[in-house]
Amino acid sequence: MILSVRDLRVSFRTNDGLVRAIDGVSFDLEESEILGVVGESGSGKTVSLLAVMGLITDPNADIEGSIRYKGRELVGLPARELRRLRGNEIAMIFQDPMTALTPVYTVGWQIAEQIRAHRNISKSKAMDRVEELLAEVNFPNPHEAMSRYPHQLSGGMRQRAVIAMALSCNPALLVADEPTTALDVTVQAGILDLVRKLRATHKSAVVFITHDMGVVSELADRVMVMYAGRVVERGSRAELFSDPRHPYTRALLGSIPPLTGEKPRRLPAIPGSPPSLLRLPQGCAFGPRCPVHYEPCATGKPDLGGGTHAAACFRVAQA
Amino acid sequence: MTDKDRPILETRSLGKRFSIGTRFSAEGKRTVHAVDNVSLTVWRGETVGLVGESGCGKSTLARCLVRLHDISDGELLFEGEDITSKSLSELRPLRRRLQMVFQDPSASLNPRRRVGDLVAEPLRIHSKLSSNEIKKRVAELFDLVGLLPDHVMRYPHEFSGGQRQRVGIARAIALNPDLVVLDEPVSALDVSVQAQIVNLLADLQEKLNLTYIFIAHDLSVVRQVSTRIAVMYLGSIVEEGPAEEVFATPAHPYSQALISAVPVVETTPSGTRKRIILTGDVPSPLKPPSGCRFHPRCPIAAERCRSERPQLREYRPGRKVACHFPTV
Numbered sequence: 299m300i301l302s303v304r305d306l307r308v309s310f311r312t313n314d315g316l317v318r319a320i321d322g323v324s325f326d327l328e329e330s331e332i333l334g335v336v337g338e339s340g341s342g343k344t345v346s347l348l349a350v351m352g353l354i355t356d357p358n359a360d361i362e363g364s365i366r367y368k369g370r371e372l373v374g375l376p377a378r379e380l381r382r383l384r385g386n387e388i389a390m391i392f393q394d395p396m397t398a399l400t401p402v403y404t405v406g407w408q409i410a411e412q413i414r415a416h417r418n419i420s421k422s423k424a425m426d427r428v429e430e431l432l433a434e435v436n437f438p439n440p441h442e443a444m445s446r447y448p449h450q451l452s453g454g455m456r457q458r459a460v461i462a463m464a465l466s467c468n469p470a471l472l473v474a475d476e477p478t479t480a481l482d483v484t485v486q487a488g489i490l491d492l493v494r495k496l497r498a499t500h501k502s503a504v505v506f507i508t509h510d511m512g513v514v515s516e517l518a519d520r521v522m523v524m525y526a527g528r529v530v531e532r533g534s535r536a537e538l539f540s541d542p543r544h545p546y547t548r549a550l551l552g553s554i555p556p557l558t559g560e561k562p563r564r565l566p567a568i569p570g571s572p573p574s575l576l577r578l579p580q581g582c583a584f585g586p587r588c589p590v591h592y593e594p595c596a597t598g599k600p601d602l603g604g605g606t607h608a609a610a611c612f613r614v615a616q617a
Numbered sequence: 618m619t620d621k622d623r624p625i626l627e628t629r630s631l632g633k634r635f636s637i638g639t640r641f642s643a644e645g646k647r648t649v650h651a652v653d654n655v656s657l658t659v660w661r662g663e664t665v666g667l668v669g670e671s672g673c674g675k676s677t678l679a680r681c682l683v684r685l686h687d688i689s690d691g692e693l694l695f696e697g698e699d700i701t702s703k704s705l706s707e708l709r710p711l712r713r714r715l716q717m718v719f720q721d722p723s724a725s726l727n728p729r730r731r732v733g734d735l736v737a738e739p740l741r742i743h744s745k746l747s748s749n750e751i752k753k754r755v756a757e758l759f760d761l762v763g764l765l766p767d768h769v770m771r772y773p774h775e776f777s778g779g780q781r782q783r784v785g786i787a788r789a790i791a792l793n794p795d796l797v798v799l800d801e802p803v804s805a806l807d808v809s810v811q812a813q814i815v816n817l818l819a820d821l822q823e824k825l826n827l828t829y830i831f832i833a834h835d836l837s838v839v840r841q842v843s844t845r846i847a848v849m850y851l852g853s854i855v856e857e858g859p860a861e862e863v864f865a866t867p868a869h870p871y872s873q874a875l876i877s878a879v880p881v882v883e884t885t886p887s888g889t890r891k892r893i894i895l896t897g898d899v900p901s902p903l904k905p906p907s908g909c910r911f912h913p914r915c916p917i918a919a920e921r922c923r924s925e926r927p928q929l930r931e932y933r934p935g936r937k938v939a940c941h942f943p944t945v
Contacts, residue, residue, distance in 0.1 A: 490880070555838055558864065562841075566817055
């Protein structure tokens with residue numbers, strides 16, 4: 299077991315009241331497994347992963363629950379200890395590669411810096427390693443790319459450089475937060491291929507956050523669907539896509555226009571919009587938008603329950 | 618309806634050049650051909666989808682079509698009338714018939730004005746309605762786009778992204794336009810909200826007899842809304858045809874790669890779809906490749922592609938492609 303998260307809760311004290319960004323999230327991750335986390339903005343997918351990385355430093359944030367990496371508790375770990383893990387055993391890829399790279403140093407320098415922060419090797423050795431890494435992430439001319447500044451690279455190449463940086467210390471756990479959202483589909487296809495290849499060669503476990511169901515269905519081994527800070531459904535890729543159970547998962551899949559076959563005259567849309575975390579509805583958060591909600595949904599919050607394929611819904615529990 | 622036989626909008630070899638740098642900069646003064654030799658005909662009541670990677674010139678083309686950019690080369694005709702070089706004052710009466718919806722509704726709505734006021738603005742400028750009539754019309758528009766009557770007093774920040782885009786749409790249709798150019802209208806929205814806006818646009822088109830030019834990078838959304846699509850690469854159209862046909866049997870190698878790259882939800886075991894992965898990046902429009910502009914990334918490029926630039930030609934009624942070796 300690489301990562302084991304139990305009943306994670308993250309809340310922020312704001313001027314407008316307490317925001318529960320994450321409300322009881324649990325999941326496990328095995329070696330060389332890809333977990334896809336799907337959700338809309340505000341569903342808590344990013345916050346839960348920032349918590350895993352220990353990157354929530356807001357003094358108004360409260361983090362409860364347990365995050366175990368290889369059996370070691372990360373919640374409450376001193377910053378020094380965390381820093382030894384981050385970038386080394388646990389690496390992260392962000393959505394926008396331009397903000398993840400500093401504009402004032404060359405790409406090669408930045409990657410070498412990361413290697414030297416965690417390994418005791420000489421500058422020239424580190425630079426050799428950078429060249430290897432850039433070749434691994436399919437830079438056509440790695441030696442030349444090392445001396446480039448981020449603004450001289452295209453969006454796809456920048457994201458590849460960030461991935462090279464994340465891989466520099468052979469992480470056991472790679473967290474990717476919407477790494478392809480800012481990219482064109484043709485470039486995205488290349489990056490997804492790369493993630494698959496790296497999982498195979500480095501045996502890294504990957505948590506891949508995205509809002510795109512198509513990306514998840516092509517990449518993930520297991521999938522977790524989030525809504526308003528809670529996990530509403532989890533299962534293997536096959537289970538989730540061939541037998542979606544939660545009404546939200548079903549509706550989300552239904553609202554994607556098809557790429558082949560007959561065009562529906564109208565798309566089956568989900569009414570309303572995702573709720574504000576400050577004013578969550580009573581009971582099930584999806585209730586007001588749910589086509590099959592009934593009395594119990596208005597008062598109680600459904601639990602996810604056990605099993606590999608589970609949905610947090612009273613209707614599903616009843617059936 | 619004789620209108621059906623007359624195109625509402627037509628471009629003839631339209632081009633847009635930007636000059637960048639000065640004669641003092643390192644590379645001197647240079648010219649970017651953002652849009653190059655585009656001939657496109659838009660018929661009344663249809664939706665033309667423009668697709669392509671970022672930097673292919675689709676937004677620049679859209680802005681040229683409503684004359685937000687001045688046009689460098691070629692002609693632009695609106696209902697047969699040449700509007701390529703009309704002055705701003707001559708264009709004014711046309712503006713009400715040519716409207717645009719932008720990608721980011723939080724950037725295109727003034728945050729300091731109430732949304733009712735924002736929707737009323739085009740009416741105040743272009744129509745001779747009294748303030749009471751304007752109020753009535755705004756209420757009507759709010760109802761049409763699915764907003765509540767008491768929303769008129771709110772400010773843009775009080776709305777969700779989807780509702781804000783509804784305001785943007787209400788403002789665009791306020792003057793009963795004929796043609797609406799939609800530049801990535803759903804890209805900034807949550808997945809669960811996108812379908813609502815796509816449906817709203819379809820309903821409005823039917824009710825108000827609108828013609829759309831729809832730009833999006835999400836190909837499945839483009840397929841859903843468009844009757845016809847044009848695929849752009851490096852400033853030019855490389856393929857054009859009925860949306861469903863182009864998606865089912867793309868003729869240009871670039872369209873094939875683009876469509877195959879879209880991740881789709883498959884309930885059956887994966888591996889049924891063949892993916893074409895393009896090598897390299899979109900070349901800089903500052904230094905476009907010789908011959909066919911796609912040849913450095915094209916999996917089937919031959920000698921001829923390096924020297925001779927293929928023209929967009931009709932190989933079957935309604936289907937056009939710019940390739941020496943199309944899949945037909």
